[in-house]
Amino acid sequence: MPIVIQPYRDQHEPAVDEFNCRLQSRGIEADLVFYRWARPRWLPPDQDSNLFNEFFLAMESEIVRGGYALKHQSFTFPDGRIRSIGFYHHPLSEGIVNKSYAMVGSLLLRDAIQRSHLLYCLGMGGYDKPLPRMLVRLGWSHCPLPFYFRIVHPGRFLREMQALRNSWWSRLLMDLGAVTGTGWVALKTLRGMAELKAPKTAPYDVEEVEDFSDWVDVLWNGSKNSYALTAVRDSKTLRLLYPSADQHFSRLRVKRNNADIGWAVVGERRKDVKYGAMRVGSIVDCWAAPECALPVVRAATQALEQRGVDLIVSNQSHLSWCEALEAAGFLKTTPSNFILAVSKKLAELLYPFEETKSRMHFTRADGDGLPRNF
Numbered sequence: 001m002p003i004v005i006q007p008y009r010d011q012h013e014p015a016v017d018e019f020n021c022r023l024q025s026r027g028i029e030a031d032l033v034f035y036r037w038a039r040p041r042w043l044p045p046d047q048d049s050n051l052f053n054e055f056f057l058a059m060e061s062e063i064v065r066g067g068y069a070l071k072h073q074s075f076t077f078p079d080g081r082i083r084s085i086g087f088y089h090h091p092l093s094e095g096i097v098n099k100s101y102a103m104v105g106s107l108l109l110r111d112a113i114q115r116s117h118l119l120y121c122l123g124m125g126g127y128d129k130p131l132p133r134m135l136v137r138l139g140w141s142h143c144p145l146p147f148y149f150r151i152v153h154p155g156r157f158l159r160e161m162q163a164l165r166n167s168w169w170s171r172l173l174m175d176l177g178a179v180t181g182t183g184w185v186a187l188k189t190l191r192g193m194a195e196l197k198a199p200k201t202a203p204y205d206v207e208e209v210e211d212f213s214d215w216v217d218v219l220w221n222g223s224k225n226s227y228a229l230t231a232v233r234d235s236k237t238l239r240l241l242y243p244s245a246d247q248h249f250s251r252l253r254v255k256r257n258n259a260d261i262g263w264a265v266v267g268e269r270r271k272d273v274k275y276g277a278m279r280v281g282s283i284v285d286c287w288a289a290p291e292c293a294l295p296v297v298r299a300a301t302q303a304l305e306q307r308g309v310d311l312i313v314s315n316q317s318h319l320s321w322c323e324a325l326e327a328a329g330f331l332k333t334t335p336s337n338f339i340l341a342v343s344k345k346l347a348e349l350l351y352p353f354e355e356t357k358s359r360m361h362f363t364r365a366d367g368d369g370l371p372r373n374f
Contacts, residue, residue: 002287005107022094067094082232121135146322151331152310153310202295206303218231228356250267262288264290264303268307284369315338
């Protein structure tokens with residue numbers, strides 16, 4: 001029976017439950033399931049918005065063999081035009097547990113490209129994963145987005161950072177560093193050296209706001225042409241992405257001399273075994289003219305430190321935001337597993353990609369970070 005890709009409808013929900021159960025019965029990760037509901041709970045289709053999600057299923061007769069999500073969003077391009085592009089995310093195939101369906105992954109991607117020629121993927125867990133390997137083979141342009149982290153409480157970091165405690169000798173060294181204080185001194189010294197080299201910033205003020213209103217439109221219109229490619233970040237869009245009812249985020253308004261210079265969205269990440277018992281904060285999203293990135297990063301960092309987090313993380317693509325994070329005492333992990341890949345049609349509009357990529361503004365919010373994976 002041929003496999004057909006079609007929109008996810010209400011009547012398919014029982015078949016999706018059966019698909020998820022089959023995957024779980026084969027011992028895959030507990031959160032590796034497709035969406036239970038046909039209508040997206042986050043960013044559902046709306047006639048008044050060009051920012052929305054839609055879901056598609058790979059059907060073999062009445063049986064679900066896979067699915068994917070496609071988020072549509074407006075972006076500004078190097079030529080000044082605004083175009084809608086698709087974010088291909090959460091693809092899932094029965095091929096991960098049954099080799100008879102190994103082709104489902106490529107069928108899902110081919111369908112997404114037909115629906116949105118301007119397509120990108122962001123996140124994906126690193127180049128060793130099946131999706132980025134397939135995209136590289138297909139000739140998509142790609143690059144890793146640097147992962148930055150700032151250690152707020154070194155002792156707790158050394159004791160709890162499970163991703164680094166993967167051998168007896170690394171656990172021994174980290175425990176010694178925590179007990180003797182040498183780890184604290186080393187990490188503080190590294191951070192202090194970075195901050196010493198950082199440019200001085202004029203005083204600024206930070207206000208936590210409940211909602212993004214018209215003031216962000218002035219910032220958007222004033223700075224959008226400073227970036228080669230960026231998702232539209234006007235007030236209407238931000239209210240959809242970060243609604244006031246969502247208390248997982250803090251929305252920061254940054255001013256200098258009573259004039260707005262930028263904003264940031266910060267939050268505390270959900271628990272993750274690789275971080276142990278640490279409280280991990282994230283700079284989820286941000287905006288400013290490139291030359292104002294540093295005060296916005298510092299404002300976001302201070303807000304998270306005041307919350308009592310042990311570690312702060314962020315992914316950024318634009319060179320100015322990367323430099324701002326380093327100047328604020330963040331360290332960079334290499335290699336990053338947060339991968340950006342763009343379709344051939346999209347890459348044509350960004351040519352030359354190797355030169356353009358450092359002037360594009362992508363954050364974790366543009367990829368797998370929202371709504372709860374920041």
